[in-house]
Amino acid sequence: MPNDKYTPPYTLTDEIINLIAEISELVGAVTVKSSMESSPRLRRENRIRTIHASLAIENNTLSLDNVTDIINGKRVLGAPGEIREVKNTYEAYNLLLGYDPYSINDMLKAHKVLMTDLTKEAGCFRSGGVGVFAGEQLVHMAPPAELVPKLTAELMSWAKQEKVHPLIKSCVFHYEFEFIHPFADGNGRMGRMWQTLLLYQWKQLFAWLPVETIIKERQQEYYDVLAAADRNSDSGVFIAFLLRAIFDTLKELEETEQGRVQVTEQVEKLMTVLRDGEWSGKELMIHLGLKHRPTFLKNYLQPAIALGLVEMTFPETPNSKKQKYRLVKK
Numbered sequence: 001m002p003n004d005k006y007t008p009p010y011t012l013t014d015e016i017i018n019l020i021a022e023i024s025e026l027v028g029a030v031t032v033k034s035s036m037e038s039s040p041r042l043r044r045e046n047r048i049r050t051i052h053a054s055l056a057i058e059n060n061t062l063s064l065d066n067v068t069d070i071i072n073g074k075r076v077l078g079a080p081g082e083i084r085e086v087k088n089t090y091e092a093y094n095l096l097l098g099y100d101p102y103s104i105n106d107m108l109k110a111h112k113v114l115m116t117d118l119t120k121e122a123g124c125f126r127s128g129g130v131g132v133f134a135g136e137q138l139v140h141m142a143p144p145a146e147l148v149p150k151l152t153a154e155l156m157s158w159a160k161q162e163k164v165h166p167l168i169k170s171c172v173f174h175y176e177f178e179f180i181h182p183f184a185d186g187n188g189r190m191g192r193m194w195q196t197l198l199l200y201q202w203k204q205l206f207a208w209l210p211v212e213t214i215i216k217e218r219q220q221e222y223y224d225v226l227a228a229a230d231r232n233s234d235s236g237v238f239i240a241f242l243l244r245a246i247f248d249t250l251k252e253l254e255e256t257e258q259g260r261v262q263v264t265e266q267v268e269k270l271m272t273v274l275r276d277g278e279w280s281g282k283e284l285m286i287h288l289g290l291k292h293r294p295t296f297l298k299n300y301l302q303p304a305i306a307l308g309l310v311e312m313t314f315p316e317t318p319n320s321k322k323q324k325y326r327l328v329k330k
């Protein structure tokens with residue numbers, strides 16, 4: 001194989017071709033209807049689900065609520081390393097869309113953000129050998145460290161010039177990246193994140209699509225298809241697995257979109273303030289920069305309560321001086 005023209009081996013099956021057609025159609029339909037475009041809250045919620053799932057895959061034990069609290073700046077009791085993983089991953093996803101998916105420099109920068117204080121080799125390729133283990137058993141021996149820069153450069157240059165559909169390209173990239181295992185630690189997280197970046201270049205929706213949640217639910221299968229692709233020297237099975245996960249994530253999004261209550265911008269703003277806890281009516285008006293109480297009641301508070309999104313802390317005594325409001329826990 002010539003050095004500068006590495007072509008990863010993969011076989012396209014009928015299932016893969018069909019999935020590409022179905023996903024493309026679904027992306028179109030979901031993008032048109034999606035409240036994600038207009039809702040920073042929804043994008044944030046999905047981003048937090050992505051971060052939680054991607055970290056849970058690598059055994060971080062913090063719950064979705066814990067991860068949400070950490071990202072919202074609240075104090076959470078937990079192992080400092082796990083809390084650091086959340087903060088780093090949040091930061092890395094915040095910067096992700098500004099990176100060039102075909103730049104090795106940008107990939108190293110992203111790894112530094114993701115792994116600072118978690119591994120000694122944050123932001124640089126590994127200097128030693130690395131294997132992937134399932135318990136005690138070695139399931140994948142990565143190529144020697146001295147080959148990593150060359151193999152990664154070849155993969156990047158293939159991805160940059162390759163004209164195949166971005167859905168395929170991003171899955172092949174994810175597989176080849178895991179095969180190389182360029183870093184001492186954080187390879188799973190980086191591979192999943194970089195696939196998101198590649199898909200974002202195709203359709204922006206992917207930046208907020210929590211595919212990792214489904215991968216987490218099917219974690220054993222994720223490992224099995226990676227191992228099968230290794231054995232076959234062909235990433236076809238891995239492509240099919242990831243496309244099914246993407247398809248199912250989009251289906252789930254389409255269904256929640258259908259059932260979602262459409263909220264106004266004002267209700268959205270109120271809910272953003274209430275994410276930080278319980279507030280009185282007066283405090284809410286100050287935070288929202290409102291002076292006119294009837295407007296606050298009519299456009300903000302009453303519709304939010306009517307939609308079942310916000311509740312009183314003392315529902316029995318609506319006019320209580322101690323009355324506060326909070327988000328309804330779903």
Ligand SMILES: Nc1ncnc2c1ncn2[C@@H]1O[C@H](COP(=O)(O)OP(=O)(O)OP(=O)(O)O)[C@@H](O)[C@H]1O
Binds near residue numbers: 057178184
């Ligand atoms: N047989 C395999 N061949 C290649 N890569 C694999 C294989 N099995 C699992 N992997 C990948 O390796 C990742 C785990 O790598 P590793 O144990 O080095 O932890 P890590 O680099 O910290 O990544 P993670 O964030 O997933 O824990 C998995 O998430 C998966 O993407």
